[in-house]
Amino acid sequence: MSKQTTRTIAAQICYDVIFKKTNLSQSFKQRLSSAQVLDLKSAVKALCFETIRNYLSLEDMWLQCLDKRPKDKMVRIIMSQAMAEFKFMDKPDHAVVNEAINTAKKLNKKWACGLINSCLRKAVKIMDYQPANESAQYSHPQWWIDKLKTDWPNQWQNILEANNHKPPLWVRSKTTPHPDLIPQQHHDINCAYKIQSQDITQIESFINGELSVQDASAQLAAQIISPQNGEKILDACAAPGGKTCHLLESNNNIKLDALELYPNRAKKINQNLQRLKLNANVIIADATDHKQWFKGDKYDKILLDAPCSASGIVRRHPDIKYIRLETDLTNICQDQQKLLSSVAKVLAPHGTFLYVTCSIFKQENTDQIKYFLKTHPEFSEIKLEYPFAIKCEYGIQILSGTQDMDGFYYCYLQRCQ
Numbered sequence: 077m078s079k080q081t082t083r084t085i086a087a088q089i090c091y092d093v094i095f096k097k098t099n100l101s102q103s104f105k106q107r108l109s110s111a112q113v114l115d116l117k118s119a120v121k122a123l124c125f126e127t128i129r130n131y132l133s134l135e136d137m138w139l140q141c142l143d144k145r146p147k148d149k150m151v152r153i154i155m156s157q158a159m160a161e162f163k164f165m166d167k168p169d170h171a172v173v174n175e176a177i178n179t180a181k182k183l184n185k186k187w188a189c190g191l192i193n194s195c196l197r198k199a200v201k202i203m204d205y206q207p208a209n210e211s212a213q214y215s216h217p218q219w220w221i222d223k224l225k226t227d228w229p230n231q232w233q234n235i236l237e238a239n240n241h242k243p244p245l246w247v248r249s250k251t252t253p254h255p256d257l258i259p260q261q262h263h264d265i266n267c268a269y270k271i272q273s274q275d276i277t278q279i280e281s282f283i284n285g286e287l288s289v290q291d292a293s294a295q296l297a298a299q300i301i302s303p304q305n306g307e308k309i310l311d312a313c314a315a316p317g318g319k320t321c322h323l324l325e326s327n328n329n330i331k332l333d334a335l336e337l338y339p340n341r342a343k344k345i346n347q348n349l350q351r352l353k354l355n356a357n358v359i360i361a362d363a364t365d366h367k368q369w370f371k372g373d374k375y376d377k378i379l380l381d382a383p384c385s386a387s388g389i390v391r392r393h394p395d396i397k398y399i400r401l402e403t404d405l406t407n408i409c410q411d412q413q414k415l416l417s418s419v420a421k422v423l424a425p426h427g428t429f430l431y432v433t434c435s436i437f438k439q440e441n442t443d444q445i446k447y448f449l450k451t452h453p454e455f456s457e458i459k460l461e462y463p464f465a466i467k468c469e470y471g472i473q474i475l476s477g478t479q480d481m482d483g484f485y486y487c488y489l490q491r492c493q
């Protein structure tokens with residue numbers, strides 16, 4: 077194949093995600109690691125994010141100029157990518173059409189150049205685009221839209237719109253970050269700052285551990301748990317260790333066990349602890365099988381940041397919309413219930429237990445706690461209240477986009493005896 081360009085690489089990555097259901101970061105890793113393409117990295121990423129975020133709308137825009145959808149999936153990606161550049165990246169119409177044709181030639185789709193040319197020329201002239209359906213309007217699968225309508229009848233449109241916007245960069249820092257980063261502190265979450273930066277990993281204060289990347293809504297976990305001297309705390313689903321490190325930064329004088337099922341993910345906890353010069357006991361084990369790892373001394377506090385649909389962090393991971401299926405939720409919910417009841421067994425009497433997900437689906441959140449409390453009468457809820465969070469039947473929900481934050485659910489419980 078002739079020399080790779082930003083558009084050819086981006087088209088292959090979008091193809092991986094949309095049609096092969098490959099995780100976006102995995103595809104970035106595979107296709108952006110070679111030396112020849114390193115200098116194209118940020119341009120490729122920007123184009124992929126815009127295309128993937130808006131894919132269902134973009135395809136509908138150009139499809140309105142054709143009688144039927146082309147069978148060739150790469151051709152569909154090339155046209156959608158061109159529309160993303162035109163609609164969301166301010167590229168002039170003639171340039172995007174020409175570049176789409178060049179991309180098609182480089183990807184051995186020369187036969188489609190005539191079709192791409194005539195279709196895109198019409199599509200970029202449409203002034204009064206009317207989406208064919210809700211899925212095209214909001215660029216989300218219909219089941220997702222329907223679920224949000226049921227769960228959040230007054231907020232579903234705002235959530236969907238927030239999901240399609242580029243998220244800001246939030247960091248966690250004990251001191252105000254450098255003025256060059258134009259930091260804006262969150263009103264209610266102590267160490268959360270929104271900053272302006274292109275590549276945080278090159279900033280000195282990141283390298284020397286003064287700041288860490290973490291959405292403001294994720295920073296609520298350590299604030300709620302508020303670790304006290306000498307407490308024994310379990311972080312039951314810990315990788316990559318964002319909340320583990322925050323707990324230790326809040327109080328280094330605690331005994332913290334950080335559990336993670338997957339060894340390659342546990343490595344990331346160790347890397348973060350090392351960068352921040354913190355210490356935790358990292359254990360690779362299955363939290364649902366406490367016989368594997370529990371030594372008999374119960375915990376004062378437990379954080380369970382459970383694996384979930386990740387429906388609250390779609391703006392950072394737009395690939396989730398294409399990879400996640402509605403039917404996945406049954407297994408995810410079963411795992412969450414298993415984790416809740418297993419981990420609850422190792423909490424000391426009067427100990428506290430924080431259940432967290434980065435989901436906005438009630439099925440994974442308030443419904444899970446409702447069932448847990450029914451089957452575990454020795455637990456009761458400690459009510460949480462924040463101006464930015466919605467009080468649910470159980471726990472609180474931060475919706476994606478509220479105060480520019482990710483969507484997170486929190487429920488704080490206490491063992492009575």
Ligand SMILES: C[S@@+](CC[C@H](N)C(=O)[O-])C[C@H]1O[C@@H](n2cnc3c(N)ncnc32)[C@H](O)[C@@H]1O
Nearest residue numbers: 313314315316317318319336337362363381383
């Ligand atoms: C939502 S993430 C945790 C994020 C983390 N708390 C942070 O703030 O960086 C959930 C983690 O739980 C891990 N996990 C899933 N099932 C598990 C299990 N049965 N036991 C332990 N860890 C598990 C996943 O591999 C994933 O790393």
